[in-house]
Amino acid sequence: MQHAEEIVTAVQQAGVTGAGGAGFPTFFKLKSRAEVVIANGAECEPLTHVDKELLHHHPADVIRGLKAVMAATGAPKGVIGVKGKYTDLVAKLRAAMADSPELSVAELGNFYPAGDEQVLVYDVTGRVVPEGGLPLNVGCVVQNIETLFNIAAALDGKPVTTKYITVIGAVRNPVTVRVPLGITLRQVIDLAGGATVPDPVVLNGGAMMGEVAGSLDAPVTKRTKVLLVLPNEHQLSVHRRTSRKVFDTQAIAACDQCYMCTDYCPRHAQGHAIQPHKLILLLASGVPMTDAQMAGALLCCECRTCNYACPVHLAPGDIALNIKRDLVKAGLKNPYHNQTEVSSTRDYRRVPMYRLVNRLGLEKYDVEAPLTALNQTYDRVTLLLRQHAGVAAQSAVTIGQTVSIGDVVAAVPGGALGAPVHASIDGTIVEIRADAIVIEGERHAA
């Protein structure tokens, strides 16, 4: 295993970022000192299969990536968190780490949101991340499974040029695929045989935390993980079309302050000062959205678990996340930084995944989506310059320049927090936009 600095440099140069969520540049986390590295294989969102499939097909690479993060951060312990229901996978992982006493598998319950980093940290270590804090505050670094896979590749000098994505829902053949960065969402959905419904709604990121894909011509980025294709009239499609004004008005009119939303909030269960029912009370009282009383919303992780908990089908989660985004935009800082304790009822307030799938009307789509190698080729990719948190990368190429897979096409300006972008197909630079670089080339396999 390389030295810590070599690992950090290799990961930085390879453009590795969190392969889901906010896409935080991974090298930065690797510069920290930690006691435990947790590989997040919880598959938090309903109907996602990427983590499980990667662990099944590439356990050695993921374990190698995990060991690299441990080496970089000085952590003596590494844990892979996976759902205990995958008994074959748990056995396979334990066999793969038989000679590594510093590694272990944590069997997670089949509930939502098992993959929330703070929930995961507590379930694996019994440590509570403080309000507004990070796993690092309690000695933990959490890494996504695909990120670990990419770290292992980075150590071999291979930059991030592809993405693993589950395509599921109203498609002919639900599937998990590896595709070049920059192809369109439509092309990915075609790999699953295309949508089976006219005018589908695509939730990019999944049922709970995903966003409606505005255009199927949008490119795949390093953060694309699951495309949930739904009929236009599906309850989730309708929910996402509902305006904020309607959510607010319904809640002000119908919320009876029963407290169920707060009771089921996984962050509140950690003792954090987020109380969605109170936000609705404040809304009803006419307090301005950016009033300091609303500040608890800054502790919301946007999981929407509280939507599930509401007995009268209000949307406290959407209300909380909208207020949070307003506060962030207004520059308000989170005033809560307490080291809290978990609620004694935490373990009785978990949302079983099968109940959630049922409540969301997704039972018929709850099927396997096996990782499948497809001999598909692509002759055009659009590589966004900001596929990650931090500053956008800046073009390092010129129109007409020939590039090969893995060449840097956009670099991070001097020392800033960000990630370089690499060519995902061989070809020629045909367009350099403010937000993206377009490559056209010969057709290449995914």
Ligand code: SF4
């Ligand atoms: S979305 Fe709801 S349940 Fe999730 S953290 Fe925010 S308030 Fe809590």
Ligand code: SF4
């Ligand atoms: S669960 Fe629903 S009705 Fe109860 S307090 Fe929360 S938003 Fe109001």
